[in-house]
Amino acid sequence: MRAGLLGLVIGAAAQLAALLVSLPAAPAWAAVNVVATTTDLAALVSEVGGNLVTVESIVPAGVDPEAFEPRPGDLGKLRRADLLVRVGLGYDYWLDALVRQIDDKRLMRGGEANLDASTGIPLLEIRGQSVVNEGGHAHGVANPHYWLDPDNAITITANIADWLVRIAPAQREQILANRAGFLTRLEAARARWSTILAPYAGTKLIAYHNSWPYFARRFRLDVIAFIEPKAGVAPSPAHLARMISTGSKANVRAILHEPYEPDDASRLVARKLSVPMVRLAISVGSIEGTSDYLALFDYNVAKLAKALGARGP
Amino acid sequence: MTTVSDAFALLALPFAAAAVFVLMHAYLGVHVLRRRIVFADLALAQLSALGATVAFASGYAATSAAGFGYALLFTALGAALLTLTRTLARYVSQEAFVGIVYVVATAVTILVVDRAPQGAEHVKKILIGSILTVEPADVAKFAALYAVIGVLHWLARRPLLALSGEGAPKGRSRAAVWIWDLAFFLSFAIVVTSSVTTAGVLLVFSLLIVPAVIGSIFSDQLRVVLLIAWSAGIAACAAGLAASYTLDLPTGAAMVVAQAGFLLLAGLAKILLFVGIEQRSRNRRITLDALAIAALIALLASSAWLMIVPTGDQPMLALVESATGIGPTRFLGAGERDAYESAARDLVRFQGEVDRLDALEKAARYEGTPLSDDEVRRIASYQKTFNEMTRGERFVQEILRAKAQTRARWIIGVPGMLVALAGLLWLTRRYWNGYLAIRR
Numbered sequence: 038m039r040a041g042l043l044g045l046v047i048g049a050a051a052q053l054a055a056l057l058v059s060l061p062a063a064p065a066w067a068a069v070n071v072v073a074t075t076t077d078l079a080a081l082v083s084e085v086g087g088n089l090v091t092v093e094s095i096v097p098a099g100v101d102p103e104a105f106e107p108r109p110g111d112l113g114k115l116r117r118a119d120l121l122v123r124v125g126l127g128y129d130y131w132l133d134a135l136v137r138q139i140d141d142k143r144l145m146r147g148g149e150a151n152l153d154a155s156t157g158i159p160l161l162e163i164r165g166q167s168v169v170n171e172g173g174h175a176h177g178v179a180n181p182h183y184w185l186d187p188d189n190a191i192t193i194t195a196n197i198a199d200w201l202v203r204i205a206p207a208q209r210e211q212i213l214a215n216r217a218g219f220l221t222r223l224e225a226a227r228a229r230w231s232t233i234l235a236p237y238a239g240t241k242l243i244a245y246h247n248s249w250p251y252f253a254r255r256f257r258l259d260v261i262a263f264i265e266p267k268a269g270v271a272p273s274p275a276h277l278a279r280m281i282s283t284g285s286k287a288n289v290r291a292i293l294h295e296p297y298e299p300d301d302a303s304r305l306v307a308r309k310l311s312v313p314m315v316r317l318a319i320s321v322g323s324i325e326g327t328s329d330y331l332a333l334f335d336y337n338v339a340k341l342a343k344a345l346g347a348r349g350p
Numbered sequence: 351m352t353t354v355s356d357a358f359a360l361l362a363l364p365f366a367a368a369a370v371f372v373l374m375h376a377y378l379g380v381h382v383l384r385r386r387i388v389f390a391d392l393a394l395a396q397l398s399a400l401g402a403t404v405a406f407a408s409g410y411a412a413t414s415a416a417g418f419g420y421a422l423l424f425t426a427l428g429a430a431l432l433t434l435t436r437t438l439a440r441y442v443s444q445e446a447f448v449g450i451v452y453v454v455a456t457a458v459t460i461l462v463v464d465r466a467p468q469g470a471e472h473v474k475k476i477l478i479g480s481i482l483t484v485e486p487a488d489v490a491k492f493a494a495l496y497a498v499i500g501v502l503h504w505l506a507r508r509p510l511l512a513l514s515g516e517g518a519p520k521g522r523s524r525a526a527v528w529i530w531d532l533a534f535f536l537s538f539a540i541v542v543t544s545s546v547t548t549a550g551v552l553l554v555f556s557l558l559i560v561p562a563v564i565g566s567i568f569s570d571q572l573r574v575v576l577l578i579a580w581s582a583g584i585a586a587c588a589a590g591l592a593a594s595y596t597l598d599l600p601t602g603a604a605m606v607v608a609q610a611g612f613l614l615l616a617g618l619a620k621i622l623l624f625v626g627i628e629q630r631s632r633n634r635r636i637t638l639d640a641l642a643i644a645a646l647i648a649l650l651a652s653s654a655w656l657m658i659v660p661t662g663d664q665p666m667l668a669l670v671e672s673a674t675g676i677g678p679t680r681f682l683g684a685g686e687r688d689a690y691e692s693a694a695r696d697l698v699r700f701q702g703e704v705d706r707l708d709a710l711e712k713a714a715r716y717e718g719t720p721l722s723d724d725e726v727r728r729i730a731s732y733q734k735t736f737n738e739m740t741r742g743e744r745f746v747q748e749i750l751r752a753k754a755q756t757r758a759r760w761i762i763g764v765p766g767m768l769v770a771l772a773g774l775l776w777l778t779r780r781y782w783n784g785y786l787a788i789r790r
Contacts, residue, residue: 188723239716274357274591302482
């Protein structure tokens with residue numbers, strides 16, 4: 038009887054041990070945990086990674102990444118991360134302090150799990166400042182809004198695919214196929230967007246914040262001025278008067294506005310110039326109907342074309 | 351360039367709004383001063399901001415009816431809380447409660463908007479306001495609302511003023527005192543609630559207090575106090591708006607500082623002009639002495655600072671340099687001076703190159719043939735190089751400047767310090783004479 042019980046116990050223990058040993062290997066493709074600083078990069082990671090990855094973004098949708106303040110929960114996200122994808126160029130400058138706190142070499146700048154998505158992008162508006170810039174504002178080395186040129190998504194996804202393959206080499210085929218599928222859809226959509234915006238090439242616009250150089254370059258728009266004199270600084274009356282007079286001289290056709298910036302100054306300039314104020318999404322999820330990367334452009338292109346077309350091309 | 355008419359077109363509406371605010375707030379400010387609830391009113395303004403924030407976080411515009419309702423509710427609760435704490439003031443100073451209410455209201459504001467989009471912007475906006483972009487309909491709304499409240503206050507001026515003057519006047523029942531107190535706080539809450547979302551907590555507070563203080567400096571009579579407060583307040587708002595336009599400053603903050611500037615001027619005018627002849631000359635001497643002593647202390651401190659850390663930031667020296675046009679090259683040899691000046695020239699040249707490339711790339715976005723990605727990359731790498739070179743030139747300038755300041759260390763520092771010490775001793779001679787006389 039005793040021996041039987043002992044045998045049972047030993048048997049159970051052996052089974053448990055076997056289970057424990059086999060656990061880490063149990064799912065052949067344990068999902069890769071990716072943390073992206075912004076929703077845009079998170080969206081591109083999930084296009085490439087598909088169901089092989091779980092993606093979290095640190096900055097929630099609809100929050101200004103340039104004015105973001107990390108909180109304790111973000112440290113937890115970073116601790117779980119197998120791969121960290123950042124915008125770079127000083128846009129998510131707060132990330133370095135966070136990573137330093139959890140003291141993980143892999144996640145630090147230049148570490149094996151830290152992907153700076155700006156690598157290889159043709160950068161616009163190079164500035165002489167160092168990476169962490171004056172006043173905590175996030176336009177450091179160059180203008181950081183490069184994901185707003187759909188062609189840059191080709192470079193960004195190439196980097197993401199490279200890094201994912203390095204982490205999960207067994208899934209190489211799947212990852213490359215995911216990316217190829219995304220690029221096919223992107224190509225088709227890109228042709229559609231260019232056709233829609235083609236009649237408005239050279240149109241003069243005023244923007245609240247300098248978010249649009251890459252978008253403007255790709256779709257041949259001319260953003261002549263910014264309502265915000267410096268990022269995060271409210272415009273002074275002299276600056277607003279200048280906006281209004283240059284805007285009317287240059288025949289500006291619309292005011293572009295980011296959803297999370299205060300809109301009273303943009304509304305005032307739009308009212309004085311009698312042009313529409315167009316609220317465009319600069320990030321995935323910042324406006325309803327922009328739930329993934331292609332939807333972001335679908336929304337912005339349609340919204341802009343509608344505003345510009347209202348008075349005839 | 352913009353013209354004067356542009357300025358007027360843009361500033362007329364904010365000025366009208368500011369004038370309307372001054373008329374109402376300066377009047378309430380007189381009550382606030384007499385009731386000695388200055389900080390209580392800052393706490394109430396912050397509570398109103400909290401109410402507006404709660405409305406904002408639940409998706410209502412700050413100027414909508416719902417936004418107003420929330421803000422009013424919070425302000426009224428705050429007023430009730432402050433009335434209650436008056437009974438506790440026997441045990442602990444009421445100031446303590448007022449301080450707690452203010453700090454907690456501010457902290458809760460930040461917590462409430464934490465996850466809301468635009469949250470940080472909203473917090474800033476509620477502090478400094480957005481009077482520059484006020485809309486015509488809003489100004490009309492303020493004027494109508496304040497007209498109604500103004501008339502009600504005029505009708506009830508006797509009991510309200512008596513209460514503000516004495517706290518617990520004789521011959522009135524406790525219930526009557528309580529009801530009039532409540533009426534005052536309620537109207538106060540409505541006014542502050544209406545203005546905070548447009549003018550911001552800082553401007554509302556300064557419009558309440560500063561004009562009323564200016565008026566009270568010159569007179570005790572309500573009518574005179576109000577006239578002075580209104581004209582000074584409106585003039586200060588105009589000055590603030592003008593400064594904001596010509597000096598390119600944020601409007602709300604400029605108006606607050608302009609109010610303070612007018613208070614300073616009023617204080618000086620009071621002690622230098624509106625006193626007896628004898629007193630006047632005495633005050634004039636004291637003012638001049640105070641100014642001279644402040645200047646000499648600044649000279650003393652910066653001379654000492656130059657001698658202690660010659661290579662550090664020297665704000666006074668930089669001020670003198672930029673005012674006189676005498677650069678740091680004065681203490682450099684001929685070769686060093688050439689190096690400094692050529693660095694300055696190169697800085698301009700390199701920056702010009704960066705700007706030229708910027709303009710080139712920008713124009714190609716929408717004109718002619720677009721630049722290929724590789725061309726853009728090449729432009730970017732040129733710009734990076736120029737920026738590196740700019741940094742190098744700046745480094746050269748900094749080294750030379752530090753060298754010049756090290757040489758100026760004793761040549762400027764010692765005489766500066768001696769002059770400052772001698773001047774201070776002379777200005778305070780009477781004090782020393784007295785001291786020595788006692789010692790003898």
